[in-house]
Amino acid sequence: MAIPDEVLAVLDAKFAAVLPHLDERQRRLYLASEAEALGHGGIAAVARLAEVSESTVARGREELAGGTQALGRVRRPGGGRKSAAERDPGLVAALELLIEPREVGDPVSPLRWTTASLRDLSRELTDAGHPVSAPVVGSLLRAMGFSLQGMAKTQAGSQVPDRDAQFRHINTAAERFLAGGLPVVSVDTKQKEPIGDFARPGRTYRPKGQPITAPDHDFVGPDTPVAIPYGIYDLGRDSGWVNVGTDRNTAAFAVESLRRWWKIQGRLDYPSVDRLLVTADSGGANSADSRLFKMGLADFADECGLRITVMHFPPGTSKWNKVEHRLFSRITHSLRGQPLTSYEVLLETISATRTSTGLTVHAALDENAYPTGRVLTRAERKSAERRVKRDEFHGEWNYTIAPQDPDQQLPADPRDESGPPVPAEATFLLTHPALTGMPREQFEQLVLQLEPCQQVLTEVERQSAGRDGRGRNPGFGTLDHRHRVLVAVLRSRNTVTLTLAAELMGRKRNVLSYHAGRSKPMLAFAGPELARVLVFRRTRPPRTLEALKRVIKHHDNEINSGSS
Template sequence: MTISDAVLGVVGVKFAALLPHLNERQRRLFLAAEAGALGHGGIAAVARLAAVSESTIARGRAELAGGAPVLGRVRRAGAGRKPATERDPGLQSALQALIEPREAGCPVSALRWTTASLRDLARELSAAGHQVSAPVVGSLLRSMGFSLQGMAKRRAGSQVPDRDAQFRHINTTVEQFLVQGLPVVSVDAKKKEPIGDFARPGRSYRRKGEPITAPDHDFTDASTPVAIPYGVYDLGQDTGWVNVGTDRNTAAFAVESIRRWWHQRGRPDYPAATRLLITADSGGANSADSHLFKYDLAAFADETGVTVTVLHFPPGTSKWNKVEHRLFSRITHSLRGRPLTSYDVLLRSIAATRTGTGLTVSAVLDDNDYPTGRTLAKDQRTAILHRVERDDFHGEWNYTIAPYDPQTTAAAEPDRAASTPTPIPAEATHLLTHPALTGMSREQFDQLVVDLEPWRQTLAEAERQKRKGINRRGYNPGFGFLDHRHRVLAAILSCRNTVTLTLAARLLGRDRNTLSYHAHRTMPLLGLAGGPTAATLLAGPRNTHPPRTIEALHQTIAAATTQPNHAVIL
């Protein structure tokens, strides 16, 4: 039977309307049904109209005659190319070895020291016998849970003792000063800025196609002028003041910046203030260990009649200093995307810094010379050590410098000139050598002192030979001397942290810095004693909450005495 042209025309119209909306299996079944309806010659006619092979229509008729339809699949099981991991079972493990060479791969892999791109990985895998393309490597990495990620600054540095306690101490002291209406400033030096036609990071709004141009290379040398912005941020007034130096960042420059702020902003804003609180980092020109910084602060206190209290942030925590994220971050924003062609441009840019919360900033130029290599004579260092009143809590971070008082100084002179220090009370030594604190009986402690004496003499002689003919500057810088027995005691207490050195110094009648200095110099001797005593001292866990008062110390000793298994070496 011949199929008429009219019927074929109707079928062609149906195909044109429906086939683009069907998937492969639906098209195959629909064409098979139409071919069956047309009768003899239907398969050939439908194949010609739909532009498919007759075998496709025949396969569709077989599926229709097969009974229940297979739902959820377009093609039969097993169709298509197999995944790369099935064709090459060792591909994933080889890729894992390249992407994590430290854990699973060869330690001499070239990719260990490079940033492995998809092409690099594909090339290395192909060289190892795993033929694979870069897009397939990307798919495999995503399936394994890998993605491109930048570095994240999340790991904290070494945790110094009482780090959080120092934060709380700073916060409490700052609140006390602010409540009393006293000035509180946060100080620090910003990074050096080269002055000239140099490119700077950041972007600024310009007409399209008209960017600010700069040389393609920045060449600086010793003659290139630099700017050192030293910031003073007033927490109470929410104002910033920047002293832009042109020489070097020294202790004299830091104190001069504070002095200029006080005369230009501090005194007018706080006319009745007699005290000033400064929060600063532990390093740099305003270092907690800098005698020059303290010496110049004392001169500032004498000049202004203001008692200066300084609180240093623990090492490695400078980003919590208010000047960093209240002032310097905004200044960096103001300097973005424009060259600092002159000091005037820098000063104007800094002074234009504003925030929606009301921050205002002033900037001045300091073209004084601040040479390095400045030192203090021994009597100057001794004088400043007696001028500095250290807090009971971490006196190396927290201290106060009062203006010069002739009466107080005259009264202290006889004590300074005394040739022999005050004898250490025997009851204090007896208390601090308690087994609950030293981890050994008093007899064992006495024997340890005797055993370490020859080693102490040997090391002392070696140091004397080493210092022959050289400058002794920095040797025992004003910390005083301590006998061998109490040096060992201070080292053990510091090593075990069973009592704070501040409390121990108070009981022994010595300065806390004296105990700390001699304790750290004596600690290496503990490793020379040998035997279970020294091993336990050095390997045992440190106490994390040592007593800070005499009452707490007596409670600790009483609690340890009532426990039959307290830490004593027998």
């Protein structure tokens, strides 16, 4: 157990006052008695404060334990071994070259990149002709005014334009809303918390010698349940609402947290308002660039009849958001030193958070699924942008979403539609054996055989970037499994141009080209019979419907003449 800083400070003051008046043996015995009183770690602490070696204090403990008689000798002034700096006048200068390379070191010297630990410094000094031990290096560094220090996060990141102006803009809007009795909330996601018997930082009062125990190793695996607290802090009422998710931190989860707060708490606190101000950071689930977040807010505005104004803090300034130091800091204080063995423990602990200024917190569990990989279609993106009214001052950070008139219908984007079904005449024509190299019955069997492969391919595409939940690229129209196999076969055999096939099927050529390329790997699972069929490749495929019909007629004539 670490020795408290207060005890060390008292000892330092006592040593400074007493040690100058003691002789060598008295100093040794006195330091040994203090080390004995401190217990474990006392020798090292006393030696460091008194600036003596640990062996001196240990020898004093042995003399106290053995009861040896005093030798009766007191070293005269100036006696004893000279210090390392006195024996080697160039030692201090060599040490300064190592610890301050940017000011006085050689830019190309390997010593410039030496890790500044005591052992490394001792080794480098010895190699440079100044043999010295690590403890002596430590004493020299302390005499030079150095000490072990961690990094302090005080440097501000690169400032974006109008950073401070955005702060003032948010503050002015919040004051205006609060003065009018309108709700102003600050939102953000707190750090994920693993649920289970895991050790947590912090200390709590317990009976002496009875700490809360936890396993010595914390292994958070993929199956470990997690809690994702999304906080909503009401500035006007000094109250917090935490929606604890169990799945993923997505834009849908952020919007659902706001919706739950409004339905359960917000509309009770503000029964007759039609406006809401939300302050958030610029990243994460409620990112300023997230169209999914804006589209979810549009649905929320329509559902609750609220005119929602959103103001994002500039990038790199999320710690200025009120929810961080008004709500999350107090929740962290409540969770200190307590293992979160279940969701119920987490919810009860969060709900018990209080402050002397009147903060109250409510927590609720959200077990809904929020899958990732959701990609908006072109029509959805345009619809979301049309609902957003951007402010004149940094519209990318400040915007308002108003409820939509139920009778108002936004025109759909025809480029995003999958199109009408493929005409049966086109399918019958393109599945002719002259084009596919197989009877129509065999082609239908091939479609059934490759259906499991298509399901796997669709799942892979759904999880890849740029795909929506149906496993397609929003930039290209959809195509059913049967026709995906068909265009893959036609493209491999080159028996008809994709331009002509697209014209017959009522699609664009790039749509067929995309799906043919994505479906071609499936054909390898059909076996050697299909491989023999695909070996054939026409050099000059028909480019017009008339040419296609002539190819089919010629094929039928050959079949009929051969059968006769």
